[in-house]
Amino acid sequence: MKKTYAIEVDCANCANKMEAAAQKTPGVKDATVNFMALKMHVDFEEGQDPKSVMQQVRANCKKVEDDCEIYI
């Protein structure tokens, strides 16, 4: 299942870090961050609940870049 979320982040490198952090989150099959459009596309693994996975994704992203936001 694929979903798109609006995000907020200031710099391009931070967006790349968020992408890497999101990809490493369990339950996420693949994730891409589009810095220019300020969007995160997440492809979830089968049978995962996007809401709870996204909470974890947000927590992981905050860890690498404190100044970011994901609108779940």
Next chain:
Amino acid sequence: MQELIINILFGVIILMAAGLLLWGCRGKSGMMKKQKKTLGRILLATVYLLVLQLLPEWVYDAADALMPGAGYWMRLLLYLADYLIIGYDILIKAFKGIKNRQIFDESFLMAIATVGAIALALYGKSGDYTEAIAVMLFYQIGEWFQGYAVGKSRRNISELMDIRPDYANIERDGKLERVDPDAVAIGSTILVQPGEKVPIDGVVIEGVSSLNTAALTGESLPRDIQAGDAITSGCINMTGLLKIRTTKEFGESTVSKILDLVENASSRKSKSENFISKFARVYTPAVCIAALALALLPPLVRMLALGMPASWNIWIYRALTFLVISCPCALVISIPLSFFAGIGGASKEGVLVKGSNYLETLSQTKIVVFDKTGTLTQGVFEVNGIHHNAMENEKLLGLAALVESSSSHPISKSLQRAYGKEIDRSRVTDIQELGGKGIVAKVDGLSVAAGNDKLMDLLGIPYIRCHSVGTIIHMAIDGKYAGHIVISDVLKPRAKEAMTALKATGIQKTIMLTGDADNVAQQVAKELGIDQVYSQLLPADKVEKVEALLHSKPEKAKLAFVGDGINDAPVLRRADIGIAMGAMGSDAAIEAADVVLMDDDPMKIAKAIRISRKCLRIVYQNIVFAIGVKLVCLLLGALGIANMWLAIFADVGVMVIAVLNAIRALFVKNL
């Protein structure tokens, strides 16, 4: 001398920051609150720093005279205050970075570099704190500029694609009512007034007007529309009131699909973008490790092996310079920004590119394969000639149109269109349709036969063969040959020019695939100057042919397939890059193609390729320039030639130049 230059520099920054701040307060600049705040801090910190710079030495001496050592502390506190004004948020972020164990966080690296510089100044008792403050100051200026440029181009591009309709007009009890386009059901009647955008795809049921399709196709000539015509959402109604019956929901309408496509285009990342993000992931740690080695190894070697003084402070200073250069942001920002601008500029010209990766592939295209019908030709059949006729053209055409009036075959349609007059079907009786041959009927009592060679053979009527290419309709009246009508597909007006333009952009080979007869195909190819032709292909053969071509070409030369997108979907998918033409409103094409040309003009293919080349050229310039300058700075820093001033200048300067260069990709009008 150096002091003077630095002071002048601060003066320039003050003027620019003040000017920008004034401009930002006027509201139209689109600066965010956060950006204004940072700008204010930059202004304050620079003014403060300039005052400190200009403060004469005797002030500190006077303090020293009052109390020994007071001047030293006074200087430190005054400068430290300025450092905190400009850098407090970086320090906070750095602290959070440590907490989250992100040692390669750029705020953390900046904090170490500047705090380190202050510590060295304290240790050396030089009192030169300006450097640390300047590094922080320029770093903030760079960040500010980057944020502003990115925000600005984001807005620019959404303005370019400003086709999103906000409402739809529905007539209820004789009054116009504005409703959310999402709430309009299929088959409803909506009204579009002059000056409004058409919100939903549909068919005009009342009214005559011209449409401005510039936002969709880049074409500035207005298009006339009247009752019965299909209408695409996203166009602007210019002259008359239109009543439209909707045929799609808003979410399925052209305008929504295009917006969705453009907004998500840059999510498909190109190889260059992936390269840069991988590079950034390695670059920062590598430079940090190099900095650590630079701080430790040379002094230790000097001390232990060479017996010289260690001169720790020199090497630590050089290592700190490394940390300033380690920030990869200039590199990382300019690449997606270039692609974003390139895709935005292309969509303004009516070329929709579905992803940065496709823009990259498009720029490497060397072979272009075309479908004939609908791509190079109009796909509508027209009467091209009437030969050997026994009566006036008009009359013969009229008879043919009458005989064929009951048929819905495209050929009959084109005959009727060419005749152009009302057809009185009551004049036609005894219609006999002979499948694959033609039609025999009685018109005003005369027996008329219209059909191909086989029909004439069947009726035993001698006929004259035609030399023209196309579909031939022989006519016989009362058993006597009356001439033939040639019907053929018409080339698009700019097809030939388009081929010349493609060759001029460096396309090595043009190939045409068609299901048509060989002589038709050969003639079209000759007329347009196409290198290779494969004719009489079934749709499945086209896929096979493209696959064979993909195998035989060199790896680096990419193959593009251009089709009208209606029946070419499998081929569009199979090619390295699929270009759908004239796709305004065709869902299948938007789905299957990688690049969508909104209008029918084949010239846009060459244009799309030129846009992609320009964009990629900018991307490579930025990569080489940014990495090159960084490496040179690292080298100079290690040798002690470059100080921290130069490092931060290089960093911010590269970013500004790269960002400005990236924005150049937006300007594609005159390509």
